[in-house]
Amino acid sequence: MTTQHIDAASANGQFGIVHLGLGAFHRAHQAVYLERYRQRTGDQQWGVCSANLRASVKLVDSLQQAGYRYHVAEYANSQELTLREIGVIEEALFTGRDNADRWGRDREALLERLAAPITRIVTLTVTEKGYFLSPTSGELLLSDPMIAGDIVSPFEPRTAPGLLVEALARRRSAGVAPFTILCCDNMPHNGARTRKAVVTLARQRSDELANWIDTEVAFPSSMVDRIVPAMTEQDFAALQILGVDDANAVVCEAFSQWVVEDHFPAGRPAWEEEGVTMVADVAPFETMKLRMLNGSHSLLAYLGSLADIDTVFDAVSNPVYKALLSAYMREEAAPTLDMPQEIDVDAYADSLLARFANDSLRHKLQQIAMDGSQKLPQRWLQVAEANLVAGRDTACVALGLAGWIRYTQGTTLGGRAFRVDDPIAEQLEALHQRHGDDPRALIDAFFGVEAVIPKAVARDERFKQQVLDAYLTLTERGVEAAIAELAGPGVR
Numbered sequence: 001m002t003t004q005h006i007d008a009a010s011a012n013g014q015f016g017i018v019h020l021g022l023g024a025f026h027r028a029h030q031a032v033y034l035e036r037y038r039q040r041t042g043d044q045q046w047g048v049c050s051a052n053l054r055a056s057v058k059l060v061d062s063l064q065q066a067g068y069r070y071h072v073a074e075y076a077n078s079q080e081l082t083l084r085e086i087g088v089i090e091e092a093l094f095t096g097r098d099n100a101d102r103w104g105r106d107r108e109a110l111l112e113r114l115a116a117p118i119t120r121i122v123t124l125t126v127t128e129k130g131y132f133l134s135p136t137s138g139e140l141l142l143s144d145p146m147i148a149g150d151i152v153s154p155f156e157p158r159t160a161p162g163l164l165v166e167a168l169a170r171r172r173s174a175g176v177a178p179f180t181i182l183c184c185d186n187m188p189h190n191g192a193r194t195r196k197a198v199v200t201l202a203r204q205r206s207d208e209l210a211n212w213i214d215t216e217v218a219f220p221s222s223m224v225d226r227i228v229p230a231m232t233e234q235d236f237a238a239l240q241i242l243g244v245d246d247a248n249a250v251v252c253e254a255f256s257q258w259v260v261e262d263h264f265p266a267g268r269p270a271w272e273e274e275g276v277t278m279v280a281d282v283a284p285f286e287t288m289k290l291r292m293l294n295g296s297h298s299l300l301a302y303l304g305s306l307a308d309i310d311t312v313f314d315a316v317s318n319p320v321y322k323a324l325l326s327a328y329m330r331e332e333a334a335p336t337l338d339m340p341q342e343i344d345v346d347a348y349a350d351s352l353l354a355r356f357a358n359d360s361l362r363h364k365l366q367q368i369a370m371d372g373s374q375k376l377p378q379r380w381l382q383v384a385e386a387n388l389v390a391g392r393d394t395a396c397v398a399l400g401l402a403g404w405i406r407y408t409q410g411t412t413l414g415g416r417a418f419r420v421d422d423p424i425a426e427q428l429e430a431l432h433q434r435h436g437d438d439p440r441a442l443i444d445a446f447f448g449v450e451a452v453i454p455k456a457v458a459r460d461e462r463f464k465q466q467v468l469d470a471y472l473t474l475t476e477r478g479v480e481a482a483i484a485e486l487a488g489p490g491v492r
C-alpha cells in the first residue's frame with residue numbers, strides 16, 4: 001500500500017473552483033487531480049468550495065466536522081492500493097431540502113461564492129437528471145416542477161441551471177467576468193448540453209441575460225472516467241483494517257482519465273501536468289466511453305440485476321456475461337465510432353473488461369441501473385440507430401433494451417422486488433400495469449416513450465420485433481439463455 005499525505009491546513013482558503021454535486025465521484029476524480037497538482041506545485045491558488053443541491057446534507061456536515069479532510073483508496077486490485085488524504089475541498093455547502101422540509105440552508109453562501117470574482121471555474125457532477133434536459137432531444141424540461149419553480153423564483157434557485165443563471169446574473173450586474181462551466185457528468189456533448197440548460201433557463205428571465213451567457217460563458221465539454229462505486233459497509237470495514245476510520249472516504253479503481261476541451265478564458269490549473277488530456281474536441285473520446293464502457297455497464301446492470309447478480313465483478317466473472325460485453329463492444333459499439341487513428345478500440349475493449357474484473361470493487365449493478373431513462377439514449381440507442389441505418393447487427397442492444405423494460409417492472413426474474421430509481425419510474429410502472437400481460441403491447445408502449453427512444457429507432461419495426469423476441473426469451477427462459485440465443489455470433 002502506498003500512502004500520500006497532504007496537509008489540508010496549508011490551504012489558503014481561496015477557492016477558484018466551485019463544484020456542484022459533492023458525491024463520491026467528485027471526491028475521487030476532480031479533487032484527486034487538484035490534490036496531486038497542489039501537492040506537486042505548491043500552488044495553493046486553486047481550492048474547491050463544493051455544494052450538494054440535494055442529498056446528502058449528512059456528507060456536507062460530516063466533511064466539515066472532519067476538517068474537510070478525507071481519504072481516497074485507489075485499488076488496482078485487492079493486493080495493490082494507493083491511499084490518499086485529500087484536502088482541496090475547503091468548504092462544503094448544502095442548498096437542498098432538509099429533514100424539516102426547508103430548502104436552501106446555504107443557498108445564499110453558495111451564490112456568494114459563485115458570484116465572487118475569485119471563482120473562475122464551476123465544475124458539475126449532478127448526475128444526468130440534474131440538468132433537467134430531455135435525454136433524447138436535449139431540450140430543457142420547462143414544465144418540470146423544479147425548473148418551473150426556478151422560473152417563478154429565480155432569486156431562490158433550487159436546480160443547478162437555476163443557481164448558475166442567478167450567479168451569472170449577479171456577476172453581469174457587478175461587471176465581473178463569468179466563470180467557465182465544466183460539466184463532468186456522463187452525457188454526450190456535455191458542455192453543449194449544459195449551455196442549453198443554462199441559456200434556455202436564463203431566457204425565461206431576460207433575452208439580454210441569455211444572450212450574454214451564450215456569448216460570454218465558456219462551456220467546454222469533458223470526458224470523465226474512473227469507476228467510483230457507492231461505499232458499502234465492507235469498504236468501510238476494509239479501510240478500518242488499514243487504520244482509516246473515515247466516514248467520508250471513497251474507494252475507487254486505480255485507473256483515472258479526464259479529457260477536457262481546452263477553453264478556459266478565466267484560467268485553469270495546469271491539469272495537463274497531472275495527466276489530464278487537454279484537447280480541441282472531446283467528442284470522439286466521450287462517445288467511445290459512453291458507448292463502450294457505460295453501454296457495457298448498463299447491459300450488466302439490467303440483465304444481471306434480473307438474474308439477481310449483485311456486482312459488476314460478479315457478473316463479468318461469469319463467461320456468458322463477459323462474452324456478451326465483448327460481442328456488444330466489438331460488434332455493435334465499435335463500428336459506430338469514428339476515432340483518431342492512434343486510438344485502438346479493440347485494445348480499449350480489452351482494457352474495459354480487465355477493469356470490470358477488478359476484484360476490490362463492489363460496484364452494485366443496482367447503482368448503475370439507476371436513472372436508465374437518462375442514460376440509455378447515449379449509451380445504447382445512438383448505437384442502435386447508427387447500426388440500423390448501416391444495416392448492421394443490433395442484437396445486443398435489443399436484448400439490453402428488453403432487459404431494461406423488464407427491469408422497470410421492479411422485480412427480478414426470480415420474483416424479488418426492488419425499487420426502480422428513475423425520474424420517470426411512475427410513468428414506466430403505469431405501462432407495466434396497463435400492458436403487463438401482453439408483451440407485444442408492452443414493447444409497443446415502451447417504444448412510444450419519446451424521452452428515451454429516439455424516433456428513428458422507435459419506428460424501426462425490425463428492431464422492435466428483435467426487442468420483443470428478446471423480451472420473450474428473457475422472461476420465459478432466463479438471462480443466460482437469452483444471451484446465448486440472441487446476442488450475436490460473438491456470444492455463441
Ligand code: NAI
Nearest residue numbers: 021022023024025053054055125126127130185186227228
Ligand atoms: P453520488 O450518488 O455519490 O452523488 C450524486 C451527486 O449528484 C450528489 O452530489 C447529489 O446531490 C447530486 N444530485 C443528484 N440528483 C441531483 C439533482 N437533480 N440536482 C442536483 N444534484 C443532484 O454519485 P457519484 O458517484 O458522485 O456520480 C455522480 C455523477 O458523476 C454520475 O451521475 C456521472 O454523471 C458522473 N460520473 C460518475 C462516475 C462514478 O463511477 N461514480 C464516473 C464518471 C462520471
Ligand code: CS2
Nearest residue numbers: 224225226227294297367368
Ligand atoms: C456507471 C458510471 O453509474 C453508472 O451508470 O456506468 O458511473 C461509470 O462507473 C463511470 O462512468 C466510469 O467512469
